[in-house]
Amino acid sequence: MNSFINYILESGLSLGALALIYYVFLRNETFFKANRLFLLFAVVFSSLLPLLRFKVLGSSGAGNALLASAGTTNLLETITVSSSGFSNSLVNWISTSQLFVYAYVLGATVVSLIVLVRLAQLAFVIKNGQLVTKSGINYVYIDENSSPYSFLNYLFVSRNLENQPGWEKMLAHESEHIRQGHTVDILILELISIFQWFNPFFWLLRRVIKENHEYMADRAVLNQGVAVNHYKAILVTQFIGNQFSIANNFNSSLIKSRLKMMTKIKSSNQAKWRYLLGVLMACALVLVFACENKDENFSENQTTEQGIQLKSANGEQPLILIDGEMADRDAMDKLDPQNILSVSVLKDASAELYVEKYGELAKNGVIDITLKSGALDSKNTAVNEVVVVGYGGHIAGAEDPNVFNIVEEMPEFPGGELEMRKFIAQHVKYPVIAQDNGIQGKVYVTFVVEKDGSVGRIKIARGVDPSLDAEAMRVVNEMPNWTPGKQRGVNVAVAYTVPIDFVLQ
Numbered sequence: 333m334n335s336f337i338n339y340i341l342e343s344g345l346s347l348g349a350l351a352l353i354y355y356v357f358l359r360n361e362t363f364f365k366a367n368r369l370f371l372l373f374a375v376v377f378s379s380l381l382p383l384l385r386f387k388v389l390g391s392s393g394a395g396n397a398l399l400a401s402a403g404t405t406n407l408l409e410t411i412t413v414s415s416s417g418f419s420n421s422l423v424n425w426i427s428t429s430q431l432f433v434y435a436y437v438l439g440a441t442v443v444s445l446i447v448l449v450r451l452a453q454l455a456f457v458i459k460n461g462q463l464v465t466k467s468g469i470n471y472v473y474i475d476e477n478s479s480p481y482s483f484l485n486y487l488f489v490s491r492n493l494e495n496q497p498g499w500e501k502m503l504a505h506e507s508e509h510i511r512q513g514h515t516v517d518i519l520i521l522e523l524i525s526i527f528q529w530f531n532p533f534f535w536l537l538r539r540v541i542k543e544n545h546e547y548m549a550d551r552a553v554l555n556q557g558v559a560v561n562h563y564k565a566i567l568v569t570q571f572i573g574n575q576f577s578i579a580n581n582f583n584s585s586l587i588k589s590r591l592k593m594m595t596k597i598k599s600s601n602q603a604k605w606r607y608l609l610g611v612l613m614a615c616a617l618v619l620v621f622a623c624e625n626k627d628e629n630f631s632e633n634q635t636t637e638q639g640i641q642l643k644s645a646n647g648e649q650p651l652i653l654i655d656g657e658m659a660d661r662d663a664m665d666k667l668d669p670q671n672i673l674s675v676s677v678l679k680d681a682s683a684e685l686y687v688e689k690y691g692e693l694a695k696n697g698v699i700d701i702t703l704k705s706g707a708l709d710s711k712n713t714a715v716n717e718v719v720v721v722g723y724g725g726h727i728a729g730a731e732d733p734n735v736f737n738i739v740e741e742m743p744e745f746p747g748g749e750l751e752m753r754k755f756i757a758q759h760v761k762y763p764v765i766a767q768d769n770g771i772q773g774k775v776y777v778t779f780v781v782e783k784d785g786s787v788g789r790i791k792i793a794r795g796v797d798p799s800l801d802a803e804a805m806r807v808v809n810e811m812p813n814w815t816p817g818k819q820r821g822v823n824v825a826v827a828y829t830v831p832i833d834f835v836l837q
Contacts (some may be wrong), residue, residue, distance in 0.1 A: 336433060339382040340530065341619045346378035349531035349613050357606040359540065361599040364548045370610055371541045372517060375534065377614060379524050384622040411756050412833045436530065443529045447522045454483055461488070469510055472487040482506040484515045498566035502557060508549040517541060543586050547593050554594065564591055650697035651690055658693075664701065671703055735780055735825045741818040743781040743826050745811070750809070760807040762834060763799040771797045774833040783823040785813035793829055804832045 351374065358367055461472035472488045480502050481488050487506050493499045501690070521538050528534040554560060567587050578636040652659045654667070686694040720739050745752035766772070772798030780789040808830065817826040 342382040350374035368503045395816045439529045480506045508552040514545045651694045653700045739817045739819040743817040744815045772836045777804045778829045781814045785816040
């Protein structure tokens, strides 16, 4: 759902920004070919932008990534439970969200059918018309009265066209649409309309692209030596008849703007700098929507050429153990991450055994590094795993180094996270005793999705009241089996934390 909303917002904002550039700076310029490229770029770029993701360099390093992930599990979105026993707001949100998805799919389906019907109509006209090929153009003569229109290499002509004044110029106009390949633009727009049907900026740009096509064809006809006033008269007096929006028509709906553009003085080449504004806007949109910091996507199987660099949370030096032997910071920094089998970061309760053994040296936490067998001689092995245990608060499964926070294939609740939230919202019950005593608050429940997909090791990371804590644990315990997480193709246990917010109405 978040991806769907992101797509709508990012594509909409991108189209809006680039449409603004065109309307303010470019629409009244006579650089028709350049405008054609800019408009097509705007539509295609904005449709693809939400799908693009680029990694940018940040303050990366194995140690910093470890520190960033220390003490965290996969924190799910908060689920709000009202005193009526279930989360009305959540269920309504889920229903509304599903409604948006259904509406989007329905709209895309309808637009797809419309496009197919238009193509079928053109195919029917071609099949039933009289086909004559002249100068590389397929003329399709039809019985109905309509102005000429073109599609790909086909030019559709009414049998009565020759009775109309200026019919040669009409055909010359449509021939230019064919020669300049405007149908390709139209087909691209029709395809994108299936995915962008909801976006008003798309339909706005679609219209101006067709408008620009008319400008280009008009200029080409006038460049053939046709008198401007004579051509204007043809535009004003033409008849229209039936038209296909998927085809290029001798269009009268844009006559006013076309007449104005015919007599407009050609733009100075100095005005071409305005296209740089579009380029700068596109770059800004990529930076805002498509660039991600590498550190944000750190996972256990990532490596770095730098040495490991870590600091404890309070800035003090933690105890460093390498294969059970005490080591200093320099020794750790010189380690090649490719030679590391595992790293455990421990503090507070998880580090008690180390405090008993090493005393004050372990009071600021422990970094326990285990190297691979023969690591000092090996240069080509990769980091197997990084296990962060109990840094800060208590974490479900923290005592087990085989419990992961991030894996290559994360576990999945049947139907996805949205269904998991819906499951909890529908099954949790606000304890009556807590309602009677005015008790409310957010309970953080940690649990582990085991290798077989079952939910276990359920604990309260931060509680509010025994009644609320017990109810939160109960509903988590009732969850069905998940699809287990995998690391390098092997099922592994993964820890999660879900906040359940009990709110009195």
